[in-house]
Each structure stands twice: as structure tokens, then as C-alpha cells.
Amino acid sequence: MAFVGRMAVRMSNGVSRTSNYMGKKWPIVKKYAVVELAPPTPAEVGKAFGEFASLIGKAKKGGWKDLTVFQATLNTVVMFEVILWFFVGECIGKRSYVGYPVKVPNAVHKEISYT
Template identity: 50%
Template sequence: MSQLVAKAQALANKFVVAARPQLEEFWKYAKVELSPPLPADFQKLKKTAESAKKVSKKDMMKKSGFSQITVSEAWLNVLVTVEVITWFYMGEVIGRRHFVGYKV
């Protein structure tokens, strides 16, 4: 029994040593990416939103709606829309693991 405990401890120690670099990298990025936003971040977000609003208004004034879209741009938009819808439904099928409905 003591040999089994010793082997389990050795295996656990090997696991800890092997996992340490990945965990250190994960924590390094988690401290930055998963931290709550600071008040300065909200100011940057407000400035970015305002500049995006100005740019979109300029673009809308330039193109004036759908009348300025070429046939190739419209066709490209249709193809992108069909691709997004297809990937959505394929994700649903993969998630259900069945083509029609859920297995109950």
C-alpha cells in the first residue's frame, strides 16, 4: 500500500512540474485580461465610441444608403450572410449531435 501512495505522490509531483509553465502563463494573462475595467478605461471607451459615431456618420453621408452599392458588393454581402447563417446552423447540429431536434 505504501508503494501505491509513493507512486501516486511521484505522479502528482510530475504533474505539478509539467503544468507549472502553462499555469504561470495563464495567470500572467489572466491578471491583465480578466481584471475589472478601471475608470480610465471608460474614458477611452467613450472617446472611441464618439469617434466611431463620427466616422459612421461620414460614411452614411457619402454612400446615402443602398443606392450606391454595386452589384458585386451586394453579391458579396449575400454570400457572407449565407455563410454566417450556415455556420450558425452547423454549430447547432454539432451541439445537438443530431440533425433534427434533440434526443429526449
């Protein structure tokens, strides 16, 4: 019984400390969330397309040869991260590692329930 009492006190202290900490930090979190999670404006979309077109132009002219080894390594790591999250998102979306469920008449396999 003493263990349960100690755990209740620790949980109560943890909740109160967390609420005090978040009470102080919430305005900062909210300020950055409003800016970072806002959808892009049409002007920002146009600017992004322009930057992308200039990057394509640089790549065609051999601008990739001017990268340092460190920059090229970082670009490669970012590319693999984007690919990884694409595949993870696909697996989450289809709720399976293998493939999408296909309904075939007279199939040998059972129907899978996703509940």
C-alpha cells in the first residue's frame, strides 16, 4: 500500500510541474506554431516554384559539381529520409506492409478486418 501512495504523490507532483512548465512555455510554442503550421500564401508558392526552376537550371549546367562532400552527404541523407517517410506513410495508409487488400472472387485467402 505504501508503494501505491508514493506513486500517487509522484504522479501528482509530475502533473503539477508539467502544468507549471507548460504554462510558462505555451506562449512561445503558440507563437511558433502559428507561423510554422500556416499554409503557404500564393506568393510563397510562386517563389518556391521559381527557386525550384533555378535549382534545375543549376543542375543542368553542372552546379552539382561545386558541392562539398559534406553538402552532398547531407543532401543524400535528406533524400533517403524523404523516401523513408514516404514508404512509412504508405504502410500506415494501407495498414499493411505487403500490399493493398484486393477483393477477388473465389479467393483462397480470408478477408482481413481492419477494426
